[in-house]
Structure formats: structure tokens, C-alpha cells
Amino acid sequence: LPCRVPPLLMPPSPQTRAARVRVGKGDKPVTYEQAHAPHYIAHRKGWLSLHTGNLAEEPGAAERAVEDAFLRRFFYGTFPGVLADEVVLKRRANLLVVCLVLARGLPPAKLYFLVGYAETLLSHFYKCPVRLELQTVPGKVVYKYL
């Protein structure tokens, strides 16, 4: 008897291109986050932005999405070339915790200034306490080469 798999559990077609890094010659370094396709979220990947907007019967999904987009562009610009991985945003009640993984490209004094600048600017902009949690790594953590 043929196995009846419900249509939503079948693997996506090979033509989908969403959030996937295509296989190349083997010289492209790719992080764990980039290497996994979006259907691995909750299986092999976690979430980059944690808030209650997308839960059933909870309001505020669109507002959080817009804030997330702005925050990611903001951090991509404040730490040019130094961000080693995607920004992780966590919202606990009113508090916004931003977790960054940075490469060691800037001297610590400049890093501290940028952290303070980002925190004060964002707290005044979003009217909520913003906390930055940094981690520096020697270089981008490569999962595999594609």
C-alpha cells in the first residue's frame, strides 16, 4: 500500500529558493543559521526574534515585525563589518534584550561607546528599556563550506 503523507509534511520542492544558500564550488563559508532552510525552524534551528505577537489570540504581531526589521538594519549599520551572526531579539515584558555576536574588529573603547549609544538611542526611540548583550568571537563561526 502506498504511504499517504499529508501534503503539509512533504519536503518542499527543489525549486524553492527562500532563505537558502545554494550549493557552490565549496569555497563559500556558511554559518549554522544560513546553512539551514526555514523548514528546519523548531527542528534544527531556533527563533531569531522571540515575542508573543505570533501566538494565537495575541495582539501586536505586525508592530513587532516592523520593530524587528528596523532593529536588524540599525545594528547592521552601527557595527559595520563586525557582526558575526544574525541579531537575536528577546522581549520580556517591557524590556528588549538584543543579543549580538561580534568579531574582534574594533577596540573595546569604541565597542563600549557604540553599545551605550545604541542602548540610549533605542530606549528613547521605542520608550522601553533596551539592553545589549554582546559576545565577541575571533571570527565568523563557519558550519560548512558550500
Added chain:
Amino acid sequence: NLMGVRLAGSHVDTQESKTNPLVSISDEPEILYKRLSLLVKGHDKAVLDSYEYFAVLAAKELGISVEKVHKPPKKIERLTLLKSVHIYKKHRVQYEMRTHYMCLELKYLTSSTAAVYLEYVQRNLPEGVAMEVKKTKIEKIPEHIQEPVWDTLPQVEETEVKS
């Protein structure tokens, strides 16, 4: 002045009365709750499991009796949207959002115990997890219902009407 710094945390001045400004004692009768129901929602089942362990442990430490812990079935919200910005109606993308639930029911609390427990448990809510609280109050039966009406009516003398 270094002497002051060293003695800052130590209990040198024990002559002052030790009253905690956060604790208040009032003479009003406490509101009693028959049941305190916490419904916790999240996207990640593992997070909810660890939060359940934490909440049950906190209840046991405070001496609150746990009635039951059950997990209502998850709800999946599915969307089918057009894949392209313009035309290409036959090519769509499907997304789904899963919400897992965990319901914790606690028995027989006073309002101050409930306030303390809820404050502790809510301050430690993980990100991405929402909570709904339902409290079932116990109230005294109002005086006008305590006795049946037919007992309180003045006794009417029985007059037989012969038709």
C-alpha cells in the same frame, strides 16, 4: 573615607527596628481563591516543559497545592499566500504558526499568596511565552439567599374556602 565603605553592608546599626518596607499588614479579611488557573502559551514545547517544572517547583516551595497540570492540544494557524509580488496565482507559499498550551491549576489560595506566587512566576516568564490567569473567588452567600424564601414569609392563617 574607607571606614564607611567597609561597614556599608554589615549590620552594625542593629538598634533600628527591623521592619521590611515591602511587607504590609492590614486588618481587612483576605479574599480567598478556590482555584487559580494559569494558561501558558508558547511556540516552543521544550520551553513550556521547563517552565512547567519551574512553576510546579515554586508552588511546592510556597506550600501551594497543585490540583492538576494538563496540556491542552496545540493550535496551528495556517496561511496560504501568493508567492510572488505580482501575478503568478498558481504559485503559493504556506506558513503555519503553532501555539502549544500548558494549563496549571492551583487549589485554595489566599489573595496574598496568589499575589506573591503570580509576581514571582510572571517575573520569570521566558521571552516568547504568554500567560493568562483566571482566578475563581470564594464569596460568602449573600444574606438574602441564606434561608429559603418560604421559611421567612410571615405565617398566613389557613382559611379554607369551600366552593
